[in-house]
Amino acid sequence: MSxxxxxxxxxxxxxxxxxxxxxxxxxTRAEIVIFExxxxxxGTWRDNHYPGAAVxxxxxxxxYSFVKWDWRRTHATQPELWEYTNAVVDRFGLRDRIxxxxxxxxxxxxxxxxxxxxxxxxxxxxxxxxxxxxxxxATGLLSNPRYPDWPGLEEYxxxxxxxxxxxxxxxxxxxxxxxxxxxxxxxxxxPAIAETAGHVTLFxxxxxxxxxxxxxxxxxxxxxxxxxxxxxxxLHRYWLFWKANRRFRGYDKGSRMQRRMxxxxxxxxxxxxxDPRTRAALTPDHAWGCKRPIVATTYYAAFNRPNVELxxxxxxxxxxxxxxxxxxxxxxxxxxxxxxxxxxxxxxxxLEVTGRGGRRLHDAWADRATAFLGTxxxxxxxxxxxxxxxxxxxxxxxxQLEREAEVAVAAVRRLERGARxxxxxxxxxxxxxxxxxxxLASATSAKDSGCHNYFTDERGHIVTEWPRTQLVFWWxxxxxxxxGLRYER
Numbered sequence: 001m002s003x004x005x006x007x008x009x010x011x012x013x014x015x016x017x018x019x020x021x022x023x024x025x026x027x028t029r030a031e032i033v034i035f036e037x038x039x040x041x042x043g044t045w046r047d048n049h050y051p052g053a054a055v056x057x058x059x060x061x062x063x064y065s066f067v068k069w070d071w072r073r074t075h076a077t078q079p080e081l082w083e084y085t086n087a088v089v090d091r092f093g094l095r096d097r098i099x100x101x102x103x104x105x106x107x108x109x110x111x112x113x114x115x116x117x118x119x120x121x122x123x124x125x126x127x128x129x130x131x132x133x134x135x136x137x138a139t140g141l142l143s144n145p146r147y148p149d150w151p152g153l154e155e156y157x158x159x160x161x162x163x164x165x166x167x168x169x170x171x172x173x174x175x176x177x178x179x180x181x182x183x184x185x186x187x188x189x190x191p192a193i194a195e196t197a198g199h200v201t202l203f204x205x206x207x208x209x210x211x212x213x214x215x216x217x218x219x220x221x222x223x224x225x226x227x228x229x230x231x232x233x234x235l236h237r238y239w240l241f242w243k244a245n246r247r248f249r250g251y252d253k254g255s256r257m258q259r260r261m262x263x264x265x266x267x268x269x270x271x272x273x274x275d276p277r278t279r280a281a282l283t284p285d286h287a288w289g290c291k292r293p294i295v296a297t298t299y300y301a302a303f304n305r306p307n308v309e310l311x312x313x314x315x316x317x318x319x320x321x322x323x324x325x326x327x328x329x330x331x332x333x334x335x336x337x338x339x340x341x342x343x344x345x346x347x348x349x350x351l352e353v354t355g356r357g358g359r360r361l362h363d364a365w366a367d368r369a370t371a372f373l374g375t376x377x378x379x380x381x382x383x384x385x386x387x388x389x390x391x392x393x394x395x396x397x398x399x400q401l402e403r404e405a406e407v408a409v410a411a412v413r414r415l416e417r418g419a420r421x422x423x424x425x426x427x428x429x430x431x432x433x434x435x436x437x438x439x440l441a442s443a444t445s446a447k448d449s450g451c452h453n454y455f456t457d458e459r460g461h462i463v464t465e466w467p468r469t470q471l472v473f474w475w476x477x478x479x480x481x482x483x484g485l486r487y488e489r
Contacts, residue, residue, distance in 0.1 A: 014043020016138035052192030053078035159335035181339030187299035244395035272300035289446035355380035393466035428484030439467035
């Protein structure tokens, strides 16, 4: 039977979008167009080029399963990750399928044609609309920076920028610099800029648990083995996944593994931070795993430098010359670096999606963002979301994205064989979300144990996190998709 050729739009050229494009190109006849709002591909690892930027997950798992790569470090830095991204694009001939500097503003479903009409915006304004049979959103959770709304910030006269929009034209050497935030980005930025800055002050609303990353350059012998022994890299990858699966038990608040992870972090603080008062302020009082665990080797040691100061209080306002903390103390700064994270809960925030009956996706998510397998939403046919609700977690985000892409590819293949639309069962979605909530409460109870984190929305729902291991996600996306996806002719 001949297969019809579909047009598939992929929004975003980060790891999710590129991975989906590779799988579609290898297994379908689809015409693929990747829309990227920036003037270069790469997503997160294009945008986040701040000093010290690196992945905190081992390189051999923070990578595609279908590409063997000659990694230089155990944990890749931003330049190496961006190099990897571009190499994958070239290896699979995707570059001519990417439209740079083109923003997808809206996607509107047309029931008559069984297509989405995409409204497009170029650097100089609207560039018209195009129709696609399938839309895959790969915009991710970490693409829109979150800026503070402190009173007086607009009056500040110094340098200020977000870590994901780093302004390298500003030399921070010998300047007084404020870093606001203590997440995975701040712990990399602080030691990097402290080497040259005159004085660095870190404002900490709430500390997180930190353990040593133990990163290093891979030896020439290791790299030779991974290049020339066919199974070496794959076996190493399996071993890393196995270790991470054991570690996952630590998210259970009463587990032995959680006590072990907590003690590992306490030992790291005790062995590294010299000043007892600073050490006490850096020690969390919440459960390990309540926040995203932080893996960083040089963060604690930075506080032993004479030019680094910890303020264990939140910022409450800004002045023309600096910041005011929760105690009322004001400090002057030449530059403020916002390590304040992203709008992770506002999924697809910059994209207006309209499904059947004119229903808006953001209206469907008014009470809570949910999706079947974290990927499809009832009433929005032929739409697939990568890094959607409750998919963050496991061991490697890229492995999660590959599994979600497989759901989309399987659906596109069915559509090629004659189906006109694939929608999602509301009942299957309801049962799936109920299962997610039960698993979050039982297996990852630490994530809802009272700290500030990006997992939880304003109504108290954990909307970003996957509650089980990577292996379980692989099984669920493979075995359950027939339960919830409905094909229409």
